[in-house]
Amino acid sequence: MFTIGDFARLGRVSVRMLRHYDAIGLLRPATVDPRSGYRYYRAEQLRRLGQLLALKELGLTLAQVRAVLDDTVDAVGLRGMLMLRRAQLQEQVAADTARLAVITARLRMIDSEGRMTSENVVLKELSPVRVAELTGIARSYAPTDISPVIQPLYPELIRRLEVVQLRPSGPGLAWYEPVEGDDDAILVHAGVTVDADPGPTGDVAVVALPAVPAAATIVHHGSMDEVEPTLLALAAWIEENGWRAAGFARELYLDYSPEAPEKGVTELQIPVVRP
Amino acid sequence: MFTIGDFARLGRVSVRMLRHYDAIGLLRPATVDPRSGYRYYRAEQLRRLGQLLALKELGLTLAQVRAVLDDTVDAVGLRGMLMLRRAQLQEQVAADTARLAVITARLRMIDSEGRMTSENVVLKELSPVRVAELTGIARSYAPTDISPVIQPLYPELIRRLEVVQLRPSGPGLAWYEPVEGDDDAILVHAGVTVDADPGPTGDVAVVALPAVPAAATIVHHGSMDEVEPTLLALAAWIEENGWRAAGFARELYLDYSPEAPEKGVTELQIPVVRP
DNA sequence: CTTGACTCTGACACCGTGTCAGGGCCGACC
DNA sequence: GGTCGGCCCTGACACGGTGTCAGAGTCAAG
Numbered sequence: 037m038f039t040i041g042d043f044a045r046l047g048r049v050s051v052r053m054l055r056h057y058d059a060i061g062l063l064r065p066a067t068v069d070p071r072s073g074y075r076y077y078r079a080e081q082l083r084r085l086g087q088l089l090a091l092k093e094l095g096l097t098l099a100q101v102r103a104v105l106d107d108t109v110d111a112v113g114l115r116g117m118l119m120l121r122r123a124q125l126q127e128q129v130a131a132d133t134a135r136l137a138v139i140t141a142r143l144r145m146i147d148s149e150g151r152m153t154s155e156n157v158v159l160k161e162l163s164p165v166r167v168a169e170l171t172g173i174a175r176s177y178a179p180t181d182i183s184p185v186i187q188p189l190y191p192e193l194i195r196r197l198e199v200v201q202l203r204p205s206g207p208g209l210a211w212y213e214p215v216e217g218d219d220d221a222i223l224v225h226a227g228v229t230v231d232a233d234p235g236p237t238g239d240v241a242v243v244a245l246p247a248v249p250a251a252a253t254i255v256h257h258g259s260m261d262e263v264e265p266t267l268l269a270l271a272a273w274i275e276e277n278g279w280r281a282a283g284f285a286r287e288l289y290l291d292y293s294p295e296a297p298e299k300g301v302t303e304l305q306i307p308v309v310r311p
Numbered sequence: 312m313f314t315i316g317d318f319a320r321l322g323r324v325s326v327r328m329l330r331h332y333d334a335i336g337l338l339r340p341a342t343v344d345p346r347s348g349y350r351y352y353r354a355e356q357l358r359r360l361g362q363l364l365a366l367k368e369l370g371l372t373l374a375q376v377r378a379v380l381d382d383t384v385d386a387v388g389l390r391g392m393l394m395l396r397r398a399q400l401q402e403q404v405a406a407d408t409a410r411l412a413v414i415t416a417r418l419r420m421i422d423s424e425g426r427m428t429s430e431n432v433v434l435k436e437l438s439p440v441r442v443a444e445l446t447g448i449a450r451s452y453a454p455t456d457i458s459p460v461i462q463p464l465y466p467e468l469i470r471r472l473e474v475v476q477l478r479p480s481g482p483g484l485a486w487y488e489p490v491e492g493d494d495d496a497i498l499v500h501a502g503v504t505v506d507a508d509p510g511p512t513g514d515v516a517v518v519a520l521p522a523v524p525a526a527a528t529i530v531h532h533g534s535m536d537e538v539e540p541t542l543l544a545l546a547a548w549i550e551e552n553g554w555r556a557a558g559f560a561r562e563l564y565l566d567y568s569p570e571a572p573e574k575g576v577t578e579l580q581i582p583v584v585r586p
Numbered sequence: 587c588t589t590g591a592c593t594c595t596g597a598c599a600c601c602g603t604g605t606c607a608g609g610g611c612c613g614a615c616c
Numbered sequence: 617g618g619t620c621g622g623c624c625c626t627g628a629c630a631c632g633g634t635g636t637c638a639g640a641g642t643c644a645a646g
Contacts, residue, residue, distance in 0.1 A: 079566035
């Protein structure tokens, strides 16, 4: 018979934990002195304690450990738990490894520049949206080519939406696709999110943008004429963190007024996949 | 200006978390309606939110994130945090990978045997102990050779300890070393833990056993004459989990009475290292 | 009997997040 | 102007595994 302290030392557990295991019925002392309340353990209980620790070490919760030790799950149930746990662990190792890469990149950046810049890339899932849109064609991706095309589209879009009594349900949004057959030209979509069903609705097209499982995003502050550095930072991030751009980029106009475009806030979104 | 719900959607955060960040001063809403208490956020605050999320994603605590965002740590401090975090992550990935291997081994075992057996190997650190000991020489590691040598040593040891007024402070303990020059013969140490200083104390030697950073241990139930299967299980575990035995094995007699040796409880300890 | 080491219970803390209850506010529609 | 659905407010509790503390009781050696 060991006192709780001795038993704890033998089993390499804290006294606190032995009391906890007693409280939740996971490992009861062999006897408890009814007068003093002292717990006394027998050497043979080390077997159960050992099994308990082994199971816990694998990452099972105490509730699961109890189920296994008390034989309320059979081999099949245990197998299931372990498979689940293995999946969790694999996921976690992958995530941690990715984090390690990001941290290492950050450290390099600090060492080379002495400070952190553009720490604002966020990896997100994009939900599907419905968008009422107008389109135009620009000569290239350059902001100087895009702006004159996209600017006039918005007032016109708003006007046409009013005609069909549709109201925007969210921010304005733009995206770009290459034009087939012309490697330089860009099809510019100017839209706003709406609740209406997709399909042609009067003078505007309502299209459904699909969900994107992973998109690298960055928030650009200031006029869209100066978006290039922000876009470059986003592209650099994608490359440094081992992703590859996939699909067309979107811009989300979170804040914009024609009077003060330099105060605009725009989120740039680029779908990415693991190469 | 966005309501908390809209802002949460934009930033891919839960409303709950935005309120929490407000409460701990990590991200305050741009304005709060004093009458209703409604929080309102500005688009430009997405910048801070984005930085916050990026830092958090690396595994910094919210307190650390706040320190970084509020510029109360410089690049050097941030570097330190990230290095620390990187070390933690590396450790965790290593540990998780090891766990994965163990789980995979267990799954194989379940699939081949239909159930879990001998799930009682525990990896421990052994603290240094002081031991009063007597020694003898056995012909081989076989229990049939060891027993006749070790059995008589204990009564003699107890007798001699009484002579010098030393009392055991813990369980009995045995360990074995090969005899130099004779590849088969084994030097058997029979000891008990004591508090006394090391060095010769009258008729018994008191030696200090060093700490062991990692030892694979298993608890054997029953007579030591039947220790072989348990020892085999321990050896199998060591091999399956990618360790290598290093140093001499110890036995810790947690429970023993001469009248009922079949009720004995003994912990077998084998120091191990990563190969 | 004294003393020091041990044990008892019960409580609080950590951390990041979800969830619930009970009540107030906003805006769209009639 | 009234009503209603959806949003927002605060405050609280929960999770899980463990540490730590306070205040009181117990054990065993001298």
